Amino acid sequence: MAKVAFIGLGTMGYPMAGHLQKAGHEVCVFNRTSAKAQSWVETYGGSSAGTPAAAAAGAEMVFVCVGNDQDLYSVTTAEGGAISGMAAGAVLVDHTTASAQAARTLAEACEKGGLSFLDAPVSGGQAGAENGVLSIMIGGDETVYRRVSTVIDAYAKSHSLLGPVGSGQLAKMMNQICIAGLVQGLAEAIHFGQKSGMDVAAVIDVIQHGAAGSWQMVNRHQTMIEDHYDHGFAVDWMRKDLGIVLDEARSNGAQLPVTALVDQFYSDVQAIGGSRWDTSALLKRLQRDE
Numbered sequence: 161m162a163k164v165a166f167i168g169l170g171t172m173g174y175p176m177a178g179h180l181q182k183a184g185h186e187v188c189v190f191n192r193t194s195a196k197a198q199s200w201v202e203t204y205g206g207s208s209a210g211t212p213a214a215a216a217a218g219a220e221m222v223f224v225c226v227g228n229d230q231d232l233y234s235v236t237t238a239e240g241g242a243i244s245g246m247a248a249g250a251v252l253v254d255h256t257t258a259s260a261q262a263a264r265t266l267a268e269a270c271e272k273g274g275l276s277f278l279d280a281p282v283s284g285g286q287a288g289a290e291n292g293v294l295s296i297m298i299g300g301d302e303t304v305y306r307r308v309s310t311v312i313d314a315y316a317k318s319h320s321l322l323g324p325v326g327s328g329q330l331a332k333m334m335n336q337i338c339i340a341g342l343v344q345g346l347a348e349a350i351h352f353g354q355k356s357g358m359d360v361a362a363v364i365d366v367i368q369h370g371a372a373g374s375w376q377m378v379n380r381h382q383t384m385i386e387d388h389y390d391h392g393f394a395v396d397w398m399r400k401d402l403g404i405v406l407d408e409a410r411s412n413g414a415q416l417p418v419t420a421l422v423d424q425f426y427s428d429v430q431a432i433g434g435s436r437w438d439t440s441a442l443l444k445r446l447q448r449d450e
Contacts, residue, residue, distance in 0.1 A: 161183075161184045161185050161186065162185050162186070162220045162221055162311055163185070163186040163188075163218060163219050163220050164180060164185050164186065164187055164188075164219050164220065164221045164222065164223065164311065165187070165188045165189070165190070165209075165212075165215040165216045165219040165221075165222045165223065165242065166180065166187055166188075166189045166190075166215075166222075166223045166224075166225075167189070167190045167191075167212050167215060167216075167222065167223065167224045167225070167226070167235050167242055168190075168191065168224055168225040168226040168231075168235065168256075169189060169191040169196050169197060169200050170225065170226070170227070171286050171289070172225050172255070172282065172286065172289045173191075173225035173226075173255070173289075174196070174200060174289075175286075175289045175290045175292075175315070176223070176225060176255070176289050176294075176315045177189050177200060177204070177206075177223075178200070178203065178204045179292045179314040179315040180223075180311070180314050180315070181204040181205055181206045182204065182314070183311075183314040185311065185314070186206070187204075187206040187207075188206060188207045188208065188209055188215045188219065189201070189206060189207070189208050189209070189215060190208065190209050190210075190211065190212050190214070190215035190235070191208075192235075194208070194210070211240040211245075212235045212236070212240060212241050212242040212245065213240050213241060213242060213244045213245030214245060215242065215245070216242040216243075216245035216246045216250070217245045217246075217247075218247065219246065219250060220250055220251070221250065221251045221252075221253060221308055221311060222242050222246060222250065222251070222252050222253065223253045223254075223255060224236060224242065224252065224253070224254045224255060224256060225254075225255040225256055225282075226256050227256070227400075228256070228258060228400060229258045229259055229262040231256070232254065232256050232258050232262055232266070233262070233265075236252065236254075236266060236269070237265075237266070237269050243269055243270065243273055243275065246273065246275055248273065248274035248275065249274065249275070249276075250275055250276070251275065251276040251277070251278065251304055251307065251308055252266065252270050252275055252276070252277045252278075253277075253278045253280050253308055253312075254266060254277070254278070254279050254280060254281075255280050255281060255282050255296075256281065257281045257282075257329070257332055257336075257400075257401055257404070258279075258281070258329060258404070259329060259404050259407065259408070260279075260326035260329040260330050260333075260408060261326075262329075263277075263279035263299060263325050263326045263328070263329050264325055264326050266279075267279075267300075267325040276300070276301065276304040276307075277300060277304075277325060278298055278299065278300035278301075278304055278305060278308065278325075278328070279298070279299045279300065279325055279326060279327070279328040279329050280296050280297065280298045280299075280312070280319070280328050281296070281297055281328050281329055281331075281332035282294045282295065282296050282297075282316075283295045283296075283297070283332065283335050284317070285392060285393050286392070286393075288317075289315065292314065292315045292316070292317075293316070293317035294315055294316045294317060295316070295317060295318050295319070296312060296316050296318070296319035296320075296328075297319075297320065297322055297327075297328045297329075297331035297332055297335070298319060298320060298321045298322060298327070298328045299321075299322060299323055299324055299325045299326050299327030299328035299329065299330075299331075300321065300324065300325050300327075300328075301324075302321055305321040329404075330408070332401075333401075333404060333405045333408055336398070336401045336402060336405055337405060337416065337419050339376065339398075339439070340398070340402060340418070340419050340422040340423070341418050341419070341422065342374050342376045342377075343376050343380070343422075343439055343440055343442055344418075344422045344425065344442055346374070346376050346377055346380065346381065346384070346440070347384070347440070347442040347443040347445075347446060348446065349372075350364075350381065350384055350385065350443055351443060351446040351447065360381070360385055361381070361382065361385055364377060364381045368381075376440070380392075380438070380440040383438070383440065384440050384443045387444075389434065389437035389438045389440065389441040389444065390436075390437070390438075391438050392438030392439065392440070393438060393439050394435065394436045394437065394438070394439075395426050395429050395430055395434050395435055395436070395437050395438075395439060395441060396430070396435045396436065398426055398439045399423060399426050399427065399430070402419060402422070402423040402426070403423070405419060406419065406420060406423065422442070425442055425445055426439075426442070428445045429441050429442065429444060429445050432444065432445070432448055
């Protein structure tokens with residue numbers, strides 16, 4: 161069992177840290193809202209600290225899961241950040257969906273302090289975090305990955321080392337590109353079926369088992385038909401992720417016309433009040449004039 165710290169107790173981090181504690185690891189948490197950290201301790205045990213540095217003190221591994229690049233820097237490299245509290249030889253594992261450049265910047269900061277770093281964004285959403293079945297895409301050194309892999313097993317169904325630092329974030333970008341296109345296609349199919357007078361649920365019950373099938377189709381079609389979007393991965397967060405994707409594409413020269421278009425469609429959803437709706441709310445945009 162390891163002594164670890166977990167920084168960031170949001171929708172994903174709260175249950176992920178809980179799985180670590182339940183697996184028998186000694187966990188100290190930090191959250192910017194201290195009441196959330198106290199609630200976590202009351203639920204799972206473990207301990208909390210007043211700063212990221214204090215949480216990281218003495219930890220063999222420090223896990224971070226926050227909102228974006230700036231949030232990430234604020235809890236790692238800023239004054240009182242985790243890196244300043246970590247002892248030489250410890251490992252920083254970042255589960256934030258951030259830019260590949262942020263991963264490289266943190267890797268450099270860790271190297272200067274005698275630390276190791278892995279970028280390890282996750283996929284699977286809130287349900288995956290709560291059930292401990294996340295998929296994790298990892299960039300970094302193989303020796304470091306092997307060192308943390310059994311600890312990550314506490315909340316992951318699968319995880320893979322995909323290349324050097326930054327590779328985890330690039331893989332997550334590919335994941336979000338796929339999701340954006342899939343959800344738009346599903347929204348259009350449901351909209352088309354409704355306009356045609358079809359029993360959409362019955363149709364999807366058939367086609368989800370064929371070549372058109374996807375996780376999005378299986379898990380989101382019914383709530384879309386029911387006009388229910390108060391769950392899942394928020395549109396605001398998807399736009400943040402797609403912004404990272406499009407920035408990277410401008411840097412590496414990739415052409416992403418569908419991704420750029422769907423990003424604008426999500427902007428339309430925000431404009432009609434859907435910032436916190438699930439990403440499947442692309443259907444609402446198609447229905448807005450009905």
